[in-house]
Amino acid sequence: MENQEKAVPKASRRKFLSQALTAAGSVVVAPTLIESATAIGAEAPPSPVPVAPSTAGEISVTLHINGAKKTLSVEPRVTLLDTLRERLELTGSKKGCDHGQCGACTVLIDGQRAYSCLCLAVMQEGKEIVTIEGLAKGEVLHPVQEAFIHQDGFQCGYCTPGQICASVALLDEIKRGCASAITPDLSSPPQLSNLSEAEIKERLSGNLCRCSAYNGIVAAVQQAAGHTPPSAAALVLGATAKEGA
Amino acid sequence: MNNFGYVRAASVKDAIDRSAGDPKAMIIAGGTNLVDRMKVFLDEPSQLIDISRLELKKIEKTADGGLRIGALVTNTEVADHAEVRAQYPVLARSILSGASQQIRNLATVGGNLLQRTRCPYYYDTAFACNKRMPGSGCPAANGVNRGHAIFGNSEHCVAVHPSDMCVALAALDAVVEVEGPKGPRKIAFGEFHRLPGDTPNRDTNLEPGELITAVTIPASPFAKSSVYLKLRDRASYAFALISVAAVLDMSGKKIKTARLALGGVAHKPWRTTEAEAFLQGKAADTATFQKAAELALKGAKPLSHNTFKVTLAKRAIVRALTISAKGGGVA
């Protein structure tokens, strides 16, 4: 949090967020997220890599984060989230609840979304980790980042990095044919073209937003899935019409 | 978290040797439950034995046509497996109704079986709790207990087992394969988790040093028309107040066999054998389902704040059986 506060310039909230996303992301060379994840995942040692000291103390770990290798020494009790924020200055991933309940810390591990607050850093050796800072290609935002800006998918922005990482993973899960609890027919899960609003909501239920930017978030996922989301005005009018009825 | 050592197990045997050699060591798989617990000092292991890289990650067909699911297969992989979706939809749906995608991606089958209760008093170390510290007392027994057990509770503990997947596995007659210092053994699902009795600190019949290696599900041609119905305080991402796994084998409009298990009601997934026996050979209509629901809840002993669970469970059973009789689907 402190790092975040220091970083906030006096520019408008939206300008800051988009700048923060691109600036941090400019280090990354990764092509599309999932491709790079599987490519590196395949090279990772499949068999156990024993580590020597089993008594309390620091252990050396090499983390692959946003296409770069970082070797550092951490105590086994340190979470991936704390390592990202406190040691690697990747403060995009946020600490909300720290107990797997809010989604603010969502990152992608070997192409799959995960809560970094529930992951120990020492367990991530050799895995490909992508954080919000790793999604843009140079100055070009990831389509989901673009969509969040277009559809006004955030207010305070605290939950936004997690929401964006979760949305990126969600779209990939649809492409891979993953089902959700509300998928009517498990043998034919939704495609991008028929991804319903209800499916988006169910699939994003692991990310909570205190400011209730939910309508914008759902619209952003719709945009990134190739749909034409309803305009914000339509949503408001719809709500008023319903109340009046 | 306390400061602990860490080692990556090189093999199942290595993991067993290490955990048998140090009673304060703990196994870690996905970490989604253990890391959470360590953060609030519910567990203070001397060292973690990381089994996440062991080769227990396969889903295979068994000789009898069932499935063998390795202990380290993630919840997501089970739910998305074509064979599971086609043959055991109740298992896929129970998993998908639990937690969030981020957790299911990390959570493993072995870890899901061994996750501990979400009783709020257990989680809050400011309170006494017999599960956490045997002999200290149970504030839930006479406290706020709307989420707690209505079956099999003892004066020492009234907590429920939180898993959704386990309710489906109970209905499917799964078997837990374990390996320990004395070799491998198989435990019928109904024998795996325990009722609290006077040792609520023990959730399962696993012996010290034993590792779960796999879960097997017998062939079950009729498990296709099955339903998992989960009722909770919000529509998604919450633990069950009541859940029902219903599996019906139909012959026309008659029930050939029925399996019925409840979640959110006991210290273990709760099979309702009397109701199952009653359903056999009966016509699949509302009157039959209501009678079965009555039988299923007959021995319930609700606490001061959870009498509502009895009615809720009955209604949930009728709804789950009705949908199951029609071939299953979203409940």
Ligand SMILES: Cc1cc2nc3c(=O)[nH]c(=O)nc-3n(C[C@H](O)[C@H](O)[C@H](O)COP(=O)(O)OP(=O)(O)OC[C@H]3O[C@@H](n4cnc5c(N)ncnc54)[C@H](O)[C@@H]3O)c2cc1C
């Ligand atoms: C916010 C939140 C919401 C959740 N909601 C739900 C829900 O609605 N429904 C539901 O069912 N679950 C829910 N879960 C629980 C989740 O499914 C479990 O945490 C998960 O399944 C545990 O698996 P894991 O591999 O991460 O276990 P770990 O945390 O690694 O381990 C859990 C326990 O099992 C032991 N262990 C693990 N593997 C083995 C093995 N092979 N042999 C022996 N011991 C082993 C560990 O020592 C530890 O004690 C939720 C969790 C969270 C944090």
Ligand code: SF4
């Ligand atoms: S119900 Fe069980 S887990 Fe909850 S406070 Fe009582 S003893 Fe502890």
Ligand code: FES
């Ligand atoms: S900080 Fe990880 S889920 Fe809330």
Ligand code: FES
């Ligand atoms: S935008 Fe503020 S918490 Fe989501």
